[in-house]
Amino acid sequence: xxxxxxxxxxxxxxxxxxxxxxxxxxxxxxxxxxxxxxxxxxxxxxxxxxxxxxxxxxxxxxxxxxxxxxxxxxxxxxxxxxxxxxxxxxxxxxxxxxxxxxxxxxxxxxxxxxxxxxxxxxxxxxxxxxxxxxxxxxxxxxxxxxxxxxxxxxxxxxxxxxxxxxxxxxxxxxxxxxxxxxxxxxxxxxxxxxxxxxxxxxxxxxxxxxxxxxxxxxxxxxxxxxxxxxxxxxxxxxxxxxxxxxxxxxxxxxxxxxxxxxxxxxxxxxxxxxxxxxxxxxxxxxxxxxxxxxxxxxxxxxxxxxxxxxxxxxxxxxxxxxxxxxxxxxxxxxxxxxxxxxxxxxxxxxxxxxxxxxxxxxxxxxxxxxxxxxxxxxxxxxxxxxxx
Amino acid sequence: xxxxxxxxxxxxxxxxxxxxxxxxxxxxxxxxxxxxxxxxxxxxxxxxxxxxxxxxxxxxxxxxxxxxxxxxxxxxxxxxxxxxxxxxxxxxxxxxxxxxxxxxxxxxxxxxxxxxxxxxxxxxxxxxxxxxxxxxxxxxxxxxxxxxxxxxxxxxxxxxxxxxxxxxxxxxxxxxxxxxxxxxxxxxxxxxxxxxxxxxxxxxxxxxxxxxxxxxxxxxxxxxxxxxxxxxxxxxxxxxxxxxxxxxxxxxxxxxxxxxxxxxxxxxxxxxxxxxxxxxxxxxxxxxxxxxxxxxxxxxxxxxxxxxxxxxxxxxxxxxxxxxxxxxxxxxxxxxxxxxxxxxxxxxxxxxxxxxxxxxxxxxxxxxxxxxxxxxxxx
Numbered sequence: 086x087x088x089x090x091x092x093x094x095x096x097x098x099x100x101x102x103x104x105x106x107x108x109x110x111x112x113x114x115x116x117x118x119x120x121x122x123x124x125x126x127x128x129x130x131x132x133x134x135x136x137x138x139x140x141x142x143x144x145x146x147x148x149x150x151x152x153x154x155x156x157x158x159x160x161x162x163x164x165x166x167x168x169x170x171x172x173x174x175x176x177x178x179x180x181x182x183x184x185x186x187x188x189x190x191x192x193x194x195x196x197x198x199x200x201x202x203x204x205x206x207x208x209x210x211x212x213x214x215x216x217x218x219x220x221x222x223x224x225x226x227x228x229x230x231x232x233x234x235x236x237x238x239x240x241x242x243x244x245x246x247x248x249x250x251x252x253x254x255x256x257x258x259x260x261x262x263x264x265x266x267x268x269x270x271x272x273x274x275x276x277x278x279x280x281x282x283x284x285x286x287x288x289x290x291x292x293x294x295x296x297x298x299x300x301x302x303x304x305x306x307x308x309x310x311x312x313x314x315x316x317x318x319x320x321x322x323x324x325x326x327x328x329x330x331x332x333x334x335x336x337x338x339x340x341x342x343x344x345x346x347x348x349x350x351x352x353x354x355x356x357x358x359x360x361x362x363x364x365x366x367x368x369x370x371x372x373x374x375x376x377x378x379x380x381x382x383x384x385x386x387x388x389x390x391x392x393x394x395x396x397x398x399x400x401x402x403x404x405x406x407x408x409x410x411x412x413x414x415x416x417x418x419x420x421x422x423x424x425x426x427x428x429x430x431x432x433x434x435x436x437x438x439x440x441x442x443x444x445x446x447x448x449x450x451x452x453x454x455x456x457x458x459x460x461x462x463x464x465x466x467x468x469x470x471x472x473x
Numbered sequence: 474x475x476x477x478x479x480x481x482x483x484x485x486x487x488x489x490x491x492x493x494x495x496x497x498x499x500x501x502x503x504x505x506x507x508x509x510x511x512x513x514x515x516x517x518x519x520x521x522x523x524x525x526x527x528x529x530x531x532x533x534x535x536x537x538x539x540x541x542x543x544x545x546x547x548x549x550x551x552x553x554x555x556x557x558x559x560x561x562x563x564x565x566x567x568x569x570x571x572x573x574x575x576x577x578x579x580x581x582x583x584x585x586x587x588x589x590x591x592x593x594x595x596x597x598x599x600x601x602x603x604x605x606x607x608x609x610x611x612x613x614x615x616x617x618x619x620x621x622x623x624x625x626x627x628x629x630x631x632x633x634x635x636x637x638x639x640x641x642x643x644x645x646x647x648x649x650x651x652x653x654x655x656x657x658x659x660x661x662x663x664x665x666x667x668x669x670x671x672x673x674x675x676x677x678x679x680x681x682x683x684x685x686x687x688x689x690x691x692x693x694x695x696x697x698x699x700x701x702x703x704x705x706x707x708x709x710x711x712x713x714x715x716x717x718x719x720x721x722x723x724x725x726x727x728x729x730x731x732x733x734x735x736x737x738x739x740x741x742x743x744x745x746x747x748x749x750x751x752x753x754x755x756x757x758x759x760x761x762x763x764x765x766x767x768x769x770x771x772x773x774x775x776x777x778x779x780x781x782x783x784x785x786x787x788x789x790x791x792x793x794x795x796x797x798x799x800x801x802x803x804x805x806x807x808x809x810x811x812x813x814x815x816x817x818x819x820x821x822x823x824x825x826x827x828x829x830x831x832x833x834x835x836x837x838x839x840x841x842x843x844x845x846x847x848x849x850x851x852x
Contacts, residue, residue: 138593142589142590169629233709234706234709236708237705237707237708237709238706240707240708241675241706251705252611252612252614252634252676252707252834253676253706253707253708280623281596281623281624311823350589354589355619356589356591356592356615356616356619357589360677361707361708362612362706362708362710363591363612363614363615363616363708364589364708365589366708397586397590398593400582400598401590401593401594402597404555404582404583404584405582405583405597405598405601410584410586413586414586429493437843
């Protein structure tokens with residue numbers, strides 16, 4: 086148990102060390118002091134307001150990470166989460182603004198629209214894969230472009246708020262569809278955020294998505310089948326899993342969750358409450374990185390989302406003091422790269438050790454030594470992305 | 474097979490991040506050093522400005538008691554890409570730099586990265602004690618609307634958007650008037666009677682350029698034909714930074730018989746200039762620049778193709794706003810920068826429009842006098 090925790094912590098800590106070393110080098114080469122940069126970054130995040138900002142930013146990141154991770158669990162690359170969430174946010178915003186309902190029902194309605202649209206858009210890639218064997222990586226990337234074009238067209242032609250000039254955007258969601266800030270809840274437990282700082286209301290939904298993901302994947306028949314299909318498709322098929330139905334279900338489920346990615350900004354960020362020019366554009370791609378970093382585990386993705394949001398917050402003041410803020414992107418990129426490499430090294434070492442132990446046991450129980458099997462074996466290679 | 478696929482995806486994702494980081498960093502390199510040297514310049518100026526302020530404050534003792542004798546602190550919020558875009562953001566930066574050099578105001582800059590960090594960046598500048606915060610570009614609209622409501626003590630300004638709040642100055646430009654003048658130039662210079670317009674993103678702002686340009690072309694040559702093409706539709710803003718598409722569209726227009734193409738498309742315009750170079754010899758085909766005097770920004774081989782540029786003086790707007798604020802004359806509300814106030818115009822670098830400058834100026838005088846009403850996107 087202790088060994089497992091140590092193992093789990095080694096990779097991220099090592100990756101963090103590499104990332105800091107690489108970005109320090111980049112800072113030093115570009116003539117900036119790494120010390121000044123990192124102390125400024127620390128000062129930026131060392132406040133209650135920053136903690137709240139980080140959590141608010143991490144929430145959509147987390148949902149995006151979970152959406153992508155569902156596909157990763159069975160070796161499906163849903164690169165299309167970006168298009169799925171944009172279209173879903175557009176339809177959810179337009180539909181939410183068009184109807185008038187009591188608050189809880191209105192919220193549920195907007196969420197439902199987002200889930201359905203995200204799932205439907207992802208289903209296109211799923212159907213293409215199971216009927217025509219079109220690689221989902223290609224189709225989802227292409228569908229991203231179509232989604233961007235389609236949403237631009239729909240906003241401009243059908244859902245545009247005519248009351249606003251210069252920018253194309255939908256009408257704002259009425260208050261009954263907006264999620265209130267959680268400041269009141271925090272006050273109950275004795276945390277007063279003060280004025281102008283709000284903890285956005287989508288956080289409980291994100292936590293629920295994480296718990297739901299865990300229960301579905303690790304505690305249900307469906308999740309077992311899904312993970313088995315990722316680990317060993319042949320074994321899954323002989324155990325009675327219908328692979329094509331499984332692929333379709335997984336892609337659609339991934340799309341449904343992706344549909345919720347934009348809901349934090351749409352429903353809980355007072356700046357938006359509408360879909361348009363200023364809506365976040367690349368959350369789906371961030372999700373890819375986070376699912377990799379968090380190794381598809383609900384807790385791991387949460388940690389990755391918080392790290393990501395922390396780096397983004399930490400770099401927000403750098404340009405004010407004249408240090409290139411792109412150092413944040415370098416931090417994130419080298420952290421991701423290092424983590425992936427370290428995971429892979431650990432996985433191979435574990436495989437080797439398992440193989441050694443197995444052959445040692447085999448040697449003990451059966452004295453006449455036969456030709457040893459290949460170390461590692463194919464089972465080790467069939468693991469889904471990020472799993473160790 | 475599966476293993477290869479997985480590694481390919483990992484490598485792709487990881488390298489995307491690294492490449493993105495490197496690309497951004499290169500752009501940032503030179504401006505940072507420039508900013509650093511400006512800071513020192515500002516430091517030397519501060520003392521001069523401080524004495525001025527004291528002199529001014531001496532007449533008004535109450536003000537002197539409340540406010541320390543120092544120049545204002547100003548925060549500038551760039552649009553995505555920030556300093557170094559050779560266009561819109563650099564124009565704003567030039568206005569800021571001039572104000573820093575002349576008044577010794579202390580300046581902070583911030584550039585958003587994309588995924589919804591605008592409000593946070595605005596709050597950081599306000600929390601730092603900046604008394605005036607300027608948003609460069611209409612994409613700051615929502616953030617400044619919210620920020621202005623929360624921070625009534627802080628003054629805000631926004632370029633290219635109108636926000637109705639007691640502490641916000643909305644700095645907008647009569648792009649249609651400036652575009653009218655370069656349209657006149659195009660109408661007079663065109664041999665084929667066919668000219669092109671490339672818009673970056675099809676929104677009201679850029680449509681304003683198109684409407685003015687078309688009116689100008691037709692005013693100079695009623696028989697002319699204007700080809701119009703936009704690169705992207707909102708909320709897709711890639712059209713402002715897609716030189717390849719700009720080149721493709723311009724090449725098609727030149728092939729279609731147009732001999733002058735005006736692009737109001739930010740960074741995509743560079744592609745249109747290159748298309749002009751490939752379409753014909755200098756003097757046969759022309760391109761028209763936008764926002765800044767682009768003749769001075771492009772490489773020497775492209776310069777002979779830049780007939781003129783529509784000047785949208787974002788630097789003047791930023792400078793004037795800071796100047797007014799520093800003198801205590803900040804005014805909220807809409808401030809229109811048009812031909813009359815010198816906020817828009819056309820450039821003469823290269824001398825290619827010298828022969829028709831008198832005619833263009835004649836139109837300009839008529840617009841200022843109100844004899845010609847240039848149509849706009851909203852009318």
